Amino acid sequence: MSHLAPEELLLDYAAGALPEGPALAVALHVALNPVAWRTVQDFQAVGGALLDSEPAPAPDEFALQRALATLDSTPVEAPPVPPKAIPGFEWAPAPLLPYLGSAPRWRKQLGGFESIPVRLPGDTHRVEILRLMPGRGLPQHHHNGLEYTTVMHGGFTDSTGSYGVGDFAIGPGAQDHEPIADVDDGVPCIAMIVLEQPIVLTGPWGRWFNPLVKRGWL
Amino acid sequence: MLTADEAADLIQAIAARQDKAAFATLFRHYGPRVKAFLMRGGSDSETAQEVAQEAMIMVWRKAASFDRTRAAAATWIYTIARNKRIDHLRRTGRPPIETEDWLTVFSPEEEDADKSVLAGQTYTRVKELLGGLSADQLVVIQKAFFEDKTHTAIAEELKLPLGTVKSRIRLALGRLRDVLEKEQEE
Known part of the structure; x- marks a missing residue:
């Protein structure tokens, strides 16, 4: 049973209404989950039908001439080849590659996990790729804002269920949650996390770290 | 045309x-x-x-x-x-x-190739179905697609509770998707 993004989120994505962070989380979900992909295709068909049904404005001959004048110097491009995988990052779906740079590096974090920050200059969401070794957990925490999670490799389990490759989870965790990477796959769990606001750590030691989290140091 | x-x-x-x-x-x-x-x-x-x-x-x-x-x-x-x-x-x-x-x-690699053959039919059906929506439903759908607005922004603008906007969009899309899914299964 796969975990799909809520339909209204897929619609906002198909309509181009999501900020870059959540849009990237959904793009990864769509790239890995055929049902989400199909749903977005259908929504895009709705967009196409709406575009076609616009009351016909008069053709703009001047704009057409201007466009035609540029075509000689504008080649029709060959279809794109899928981008080359980065060694060690073969699990990364195509939409993620432009954000990884040429030589991404995992950084060890307090709490026993690793991460790669993803910088989105035009968006206030905090975006990170997390890697958890099998059986390892994230510190117990809850969210002030929305949290979008897309699993890209392995899987994890928390109080809300088990999530595998292509699954999408959306918080606010009304209650604290403590995701633990699944052991069965024998591979680390790698997921993209998009946070509206810094998370709040709630475990016995976690509170101490909150000021650091707020400053974006953790 | x-x-x-x-x-x-x-x-x-x-x-x-x-x-x-x-x-x-x-x-x-x-x-x-x-x-x-x-x-x-x-x-x-x-x-x-x-x-x-x-x-x-x-x-x-x-x-x-x-x-x-x-x-x-x-x-x-x-x-x-x-x-x-x-x-x-x-x-x-x-x-x-x-x-x-x-x-x-x-697109996902596992995507079922047979289904994509239906793209043309899907589109034609969607277009017909849009014609059958109520004005209330059409306006929220148009706003969602053309005005680049999230559900929350649409709700504010139409001075409707978020739940109402969600359910209108859901109803409209639900009708579209019901028909599409049935056709894809056939």
Whole structure:
């Protein structure tokens, strides 16, 4: 049973209404989950039908001439080849590659996990790729804002269920949650996390770290 | 009027032989519609003109990537225009990541090839079904697609509770998707 993004989120994505962070989380979900992909295709068909049904404005001959004048110097491009995988990052779906740079590096974090920050200059969401070794957990925490999670490799389990490759989870965790990477796959769990606001750590030691989290140091 | 098949033929003519006459026919039909779509989204006339122009030239450049078994021509052009709008909004100091590379081109590897053959029929059905929606439903759907608004923003603007907007969109989309899913299963 796969975990799909809520339909209204897929619609906002198909309509181009999501900020870059959540849009990237959904793009990864769509790239890995055929049902989400199909749903977005259908929504895009709705967009196409709406575009076609616009009351016909008069053709703009001047704009057409201007466009035609540029075509000689504008080649029709060959279809794109899928981008080359980065060694060690073969699990990364195509939409993620432009954000990884040429030589991404995992950084060890307090709490026993690793991460790669993803910088989105035009968006206030905090975006990170997390890697958890099998059986390892994230510190117990809850969210002030929305949290979008897309699993890209392995899987994890928390109080809300088990999530595998292509699954999408959306918080606010009304209650604290403590995701633990699944052991069965024998591979680390790698997921993209998009946070509206810094998370709040709630475990016995976690509170101490909150000021650091707020400053974006953790 | 341009049928879905005619529009697809035109895009393929551009891909096969850089057919400018085909481009002109497409441009006359879609150029002004794309501009109108962008203006509904709040662009001023000048910006909409510029972005629509870029979108139509993108249709030329990317014609060889168009796959009529995957999406109807109108759907494909919609996604290009939408991505151009996103690029335009996000344009900051750095070169924009070309959103169409990930919003349009890639699909899951496991995707069932048989289903994509239905793209043309899906589109035709969607178009018919849109005609059957109530005015209330159509207005929320139009806002969602054309005005670049999230559900929350639509609710504020229509002075409706978020739940009402969600359920209207859900109802409208639910009707569309029920029919589509049934057809895909057949």
